[in-house]
Amino acid sequence: MSLLVVGSVAFDAIESPYGKVDRIIGGAATYFAIAASFFSPVNLVGIVGDDFSAKDAAIFKGRKIDTAGLERAAGKSFFWSGKYSQHLNERETLITDLNVFADFNPKLPEKFRKSSHVFLANIAPDLQRSVLKQVQGKSKLVALDTMNYWIERTPFELRETLKHVDILMINDSETRQLSNEHNLLLAARHIFKMGPSTLVVKRGEYGAMIVDKRGVFCVPAFPLEEPHDPTGAGDSFAGGFMGYLAGCGSSNDAALRRAMVYGSVLGSYAVEEFGPERLRKLKRSEIESRARHFLKLTQFKL
Ligand code: AMP
Numbered sequence: 001m002s003l004l005v006v007g008s009v010a011f012d013a014i015e016s017p018y019g020k021v022d023r024i025i026g027g028a029a030t031y032f033a034i035a036a037s038f039f040s041p042v043n044l045v046g047i048v049g050d051d052f053s054a055k056d057a058a059i060f061k062g063r064k065i066d067t068a069g070l071e072r073a074a075g076k077s078f079f080w081s082g083k084y085s086q087h088l089n090e091r092e093t094l095i096t097d098l099n100v101f102a103d104f105n106p107k108l109p110e111k112f113r114k115s116s117h118v119f120l121a122n123i124a125p126d127l128q129r130s131v132l133k134q135v136q137g138k139s140k141l142v143a144l145d146t147m148n149y150w151i152e153r154t155p156f157e158l159r160e161t162l163k164h165v166d167i168l169m170i171n172d173s174e175t176r177q178l179s180n181e182h183n184l185l186l187a188a189r190h191i192f193k194m195g196p197s198t199l200v201v202k203r204g205e206y207g208a209m210i211v212d213k214r215g216v217f218c219v220p221a222f223p224l225e226e227p228h229d230p231t232g233a234g235d236s237f238a239g240g241f242m243g244y245l246a247g248c249g250s251s252n253d254a255a256l257r258r259a260m261v262y263g264s265v266l267g268s269y270a271v272e273e274f275g276p277e278r279l280r281k282l283k284r285s286e287i288e289s290r291a292r293h294f295l296k297l298t299q300f301k302l
Contacts, residue, residue, distance in 0.1 A: 003246040004112055005032050006045040006131045007121025007145075007235075008101065009052070009070065013081035014274060016088060018228040024275035025059055027078060028121035028145070031232035034279045035239025035266040036119075037063040038287060039247035043112040045069035045131060049077040049100045059280065068109045073100040088230055089205065108134040117246040119238060120144040120165070125157040132164055141251055143167035143242055144196075145234070151177050159194060168196040169238050172203050185211065200241065200260070202234045202267075210260055214253055219260045220297060222268035222290065229274045233267040236279060240266030240287075265290045 012026030033042045041064040048056075048070060060067050081095040106127060113136050120128035122145045132142060144165045150158050151174060158178075162168065168191055172184065179187035188199045188211040198212040207220040241263035248255055265287055272278040 001040060001116045001246045001249050002043055002114070003036055003040045003117040003119065003242055004043040004045065004069075004108075004115035004131075004135065005029050005036070005119045005121060005239075005242075006069075006106055006128065007032065007119075007123055008078050008080075009044075009046040009048050010078040010080055011051075012079070012231060012275060013095070014084075014229055014231055015082075016084040016229050016274075017086055018226070019274060021274050024277075025056055026080065026231060026275055028123075028232070028235040030059065031235035031270060031276055031279065032119060032121055032239040032242075033060065033065045034063065034276055035236040035270070036243030036246070037065050037239075038266075038282070038284055039240070039243035039262070040064070040117075041066065042243070043069060043109075043115055045106050045108060045112065047071045047073055047078075047100050047104045047106075049073060049075045052077050059276065066112075069106075069112055071104075071107075073103075075100045082231065084230065088227060091230070106131050106134075116140055117242055118142045119242045120161075121235060121238070122147050122150075125150055125154050125161040129157070129161045129164065132161070141166055141245065143169055143200075143238065145169050145238060146174065146178075148174060148177055162191075163195040165196045167198040167200060169200040169202065169234075169241070171234065172201050175199070175201050184209065185216070198256075200263075202237055204230070204233075208237065208260060208264060208267075210256060212256075217257050217260060219264045219294065222264060222294065222297075224268060224271065227271040230271050231274075232276060233270045236270035237263040237267035240264070261291055261294045262287070264294065 007029030008027035010027035076099040079097040179190035181187040244262040
């Protein structure tokens, strides 16, 4: 089994009540790849500029991440800057500079075309579709993330792409916006008509919910006293979730439930420090220990 991700590899500037960083490695595919690589080999597809040094690229070294699909182009890497409110529950995007991402035309290395699992991180829906077309094999499991920007500006392209997706992983406000339904269960029913058979709703400090034809399963967010930076939490969740599924080679109900817990574990570690710093230091034993903690958090007797 192998897991392909396409998405942004970036430099971020982040400000939260806990501090400020002017330039730190970020990008949805970066968080996803690091989180997923604890469970499964990851094939990374993206683009960086010539400002992305060998020292920066070291973030992917020593992990099961194949960067043969990380293109290097003349110019600057994608840059994003955001500022969080006092309780970290609101975020303002200050700058989005697409830079080399503007002309990105992903071409998959031959060895990536047989990936069994695919995660289309938050990028333009037509780029997501062009990547998907290059992956062979009908039995692949495809998950997609998107955001209000694409829901509003490219609704037709997004609808086209969603027809080829198994699992849609978005947050609650995006779910409501895409479906025009406030109730998340009714929203899921609406979204199933668009193509995906499974909806994963990321709900920040309220945890996450998965809905499919078998029913609903919810996990809480891990209670933390001092989260520092929520950037990339959703992508780390997705990495833990898809990495676990690719690693165990199953997507039955039990596997999906465990994937939800591993997603929450990775998301919870990601917010403990700025940027991907906590994920960089994370050990597999810490993942297992927090997964056991989730079991304690949610177990009860009737
Ligand atoms: P999240 O906190 O899950 O929204 O992910 C944050 C990461 O997504 C940051 O590291 C950014 O570099 C990246 N990002 C922000 N906006 C975009 C965008 N429009 N397209 C692709 N990646 C983005």
